Amino acid sequence: MKASNTTTKSTLSSSSSTITASTSSIATSSSVQERWSEANIASTVQLWKFDTRQESILRQLQPLLKDIDHWKNDPHEVARYMKDFYKLSVPKMADKFRHMVEWRISERMDTFCASYYGHPPPPIFSYFPIFLLGGYDYEGDPIYMIRPGVLDAQGLLSLTSAKDILDYVKFLQEVTLTRYTPGIPKHWNWQTEHYEKTHGGKRFTQFTVIVDLQGLGRRHLRGSFFGVLQQITRIGQDYYAGVRKRILIVRAPRIFQLVWNVVKVFLDEHVHELISISTPADYHQVCDRYLDRKILPPEMGGQGRAMPGFFHEFIRMNGGMIPKDVGTKRSGPFAKGALTTSPTFDMSDDDDNNEPFTAPTTTAIAVKSLLRGHFDVSSITNEVTTVSLAGKRTRPETINYSARI
Known part of the structure; x- marks a missing residue:
């Protein structure tokens, strides 16, 4: 299934007509x-620490993109697509970049936040625990935290729509990844207001991503949620490429074997190469290789807080059950008492971590079953692709929870 709102009808080739950012409010006066x-070019090569071969590729991309009159057509932005799509030929890299610019123009992404923030983000999305931490990893790069285990997925889906969720995700991506986002409070521009001021003017390149799965359980295994998740992952991989340098999946419960069979289908090969998986028993040792655990949230044994600005002011780091009277609309007054009650569930761990999954069935059946909304835990295999800390994929097997990755 491919999201209809994340595709473009334009033919993407180096011979296409000039692309102009006629709808952009970010467009600069520079040509x-x-x-x-x-x-x-030289500053980009230095910032990204490109070798001679990578610099050559960057220079080869320049003439292939010269007709794209859009602020994204900048060596620093193009470098991101080189990082993710390094296995592609130079013309195909250029096509990937064109596809992103075409999408931004068709979706009016350069003015999206201004129109979206015309009314504050719906309060319901403050319970969507995706945020930047206030500290940095050992290389001085930001840390992007995703905590699906404490997300009330069932409540979110019952109180809002898939379109609302995707609109918020696009807003979140823009606030997070656009250096200066028009239409939002100045102090929400974390790159210019916080990161660059503490890094001597250095521009942000990539994140360490931490996906905390503590609390993941059967309540998250809904076909409708996986359908939305598939669209979210495509937006991130296709249109916001090159921002992830590593992905640490931590505190993975046993039920993750089941979830991974579905989620891994949504991820491109180059994303798989960035992933490492650790368990509740060893995740601190894994995190310690890349960052000071003190900057982790208190629930993970740290003392960290969210990045100042939008993430600190709006996001609830602990997620939690969505109240029945939370505002769900982006425009107009937030009506209270007019919403149905969100399903009640215990945010703590359930018994899923201790249940083995041994029934023999294929990953394809699992994917189809979940995406159609027909979930039967007894019919899912325990097969999972284990990813090592070095980023090398191994053959499908059951996760060894006693091992140190």
Whole structure:
């Protein structure tokens, strides 16, 4: 299934007509030639620590993209697509970049936040625990935290729509990944207001991503939620490429064997290569290799807080059950007492962590079953692809929870 709102009907090739950012409020006065000045190319090579081969690829991309008159056509932004799609030929890299720009123009992403923030984000999404931490990893890069285990997925789906969720995800991506986002409070621009001020003006390149699965259980295994998740992952991989340098999946419960059979189908090969998986018993040792555990949230044994600005002011790091009277609308007054009650569940661990999954069935059946909304835990295999800390995939097997990855 491919999200209809994340595709473009345009033919993407280096011979296509000039792409202009006619709807952009971010467009700068500089020309494509000025953005691709020798000084900017040199600073990009230095910032991304490109070797001679990578610098050559960047320079080969320049003439293939010269007709794209959009602020994204900048060596620094193009470098992201080089990082993710390094296995592709140079023309195909260029096509990937074109596809992103075409999508931004068709979806009016350069003005999206201004129109979305015309009314504050619906309060219901403050319970969607995706945020930047206030500290940095050992390389000085930001840490992007995702905590699906404490998300009231059932409540979110019952009180809002898939379109509302995807709109918020696009808003979140723009606030997180666009250096200066028009239409939002100035102090929400974390890159210019916080990161660059504490890093001597250095521009942000990539995140360490931490996916905390503590609390993941059967309540999250709904076909409708996986359908939305599939669309979210496509938006991230296709249109916000090159921002993840590693993905640490931590505190993975036993039921993750089941979830991974579905989620891994949504992820491109280059994303698989970034993933490592650790359990509740060893995740601290894994995190310690990349960051000071003190910057982790208190629930993970740290003392950390969310990044100042939007993430600190709006996001609930602990997620939690969504109250029945929470506002769900982006426009107009937030009506209280007019919503149905969100399903009640215990946010603590359930028995899923201790239940083995041994019934023989294929991953394909599991995927189809979940996406159609027909879930039967007794019919799912325990097969899972284990990913090592070094990023090398092994053959499908059951996760060894006693091992140190």
